[in-house]
Amino acid sequence: MPPSPKTRSFDNLEHNDRHSKYSPLTKIVAGVTVLATVLLLLYLYTLKPATPTLQAPEWIYATAVLRGDAGVNGTVYFRQSGLSKVRITGKILGVDKNSLRGFHIHEFGDLSDGCTSTGSHFNPTSQTHGGPSDLKRHVGDLGNVKSDKHGVVHLDFEDNLITLSGPWSIIGRAVVIHKGTDDLGRGGNDESLKTGNAGGRAACGVIGNAPSPTLDKLMPLQVYPEHWRDICRAERELGISHLL
Numbered sequence: 678m679p680p681s682p683k684t685r686s687f688d689n690l691e692h693n694d695r696h697s698k699y700s701p702l703t704k705i706v707a708g709v710t711v712l713a714t715v716l717l718l719l720y721l722y723t724l725k726p727a728t729p730t731l732q733a734p735e736w737i738y739a740t741a742v743l744r745g746d747a748g749v750n751g752t753v754y755f756r757q758s759g760l761s762k763v764r765i766t767g768k769i770l771g772v773d774k775n776s777l778r779g780f781h782i783h784e785f786g787d788l789s790d791g792c793t794s795t796g797s798h799f800n801p802t803s804q805t806h807g808g809p810s811d812l813k814r815h816v817g818d819l820g821n822v823k824s825d826k827h828g829v830v831h832l833d834f835e836d837n838l839i840t841l842s843g844p845w846s847i848i849g850r851a852v853v854i855h856k857g858t859d860d861l862g863r864g865g866n867d868e869s870l871k872t873g874n875a876g877g878r879a880a881c882g883v884i885g886n887a888p889s890p891t892l893d894k895l896m897p898l899q900v901y902p903e904h905w906r907d908i909c910r911a912e913r914e915l916g917i918s919h920l921l
């Protein structure tokens with residue numbers, strides 16, 4: 678009797694299975710493995726770090742308008758890109774002619790009692806007073822600035838310690854120009870290691886956030902580094918040079 682079609686197909690199936698190289702379990706395991714691999718590769722692809730893009734560091738600007746009761750006044754500009762040195766530019770008028778005058782960041786931007794209420798030199802590291810190139814210095818110790826024969830101070834220098842961001846930011850504090858010369862901690866007395874014996878406060882101003890300045894403010898005088906050399910020479914003559 679010829680086999681029914683049903684039986685025949687069943688036989689075929691059995692026949693195929695019997696001759697298949699892999700068991701159904703192996704096939705399932707292989708399928709799952711392939712699927713898992715594909716999913717893993719997709720996952721790893723999403724984890725691939727984005728191509729790093731170079732971003733220019735942001736500029737921060739600050740300005741202080743200096744006023745005092747000694748006829749001294751001026752404007753000081755600060756700017757900093759990322760963690761670079763802060764560049765200080767500006768102009769102060771009415772200063773004693775041809776003189777070195779102490780120039781500092783004081784801790785408080787408080788002018789409620791004139792320049793007196795700006796407190797001491799900004800000193801977050803609890804150091805003694807020094808010159809701007811000294812390892813031991815107040816963060817606010819910017820040394821001396823020099824006036825010309827007209828009593829004008831042209832500022833253009835950099836400082837490697839003050840900053841316009843972070844917990845030590847000088848923004849909100851004050852700039853003070855003194856009536857005397859800062860001895861940069863080399864005066865040989867206690868006061869020298871606190872204030873540099875820079876005398877009274879001729880003018881001061883609160884350092885505030887500022888917008889990106891116009892070009893004339895950015896490149897005011899181009900006196901750097903001649904101005905800096907002038908200061909160094911004058912300080913050497915006074916025996917208070919802080920540079921080697």
Ligand SMILES: [Cu+2]
Pocket residue numbers: 779780781782783798853855875
């Ligand atoms: Cu001071």
Ligand SMILES: [Zn+2]
Pocket residue numbers: 781798805806807814815817818871872873
């Ligand atoms: Zn100081």
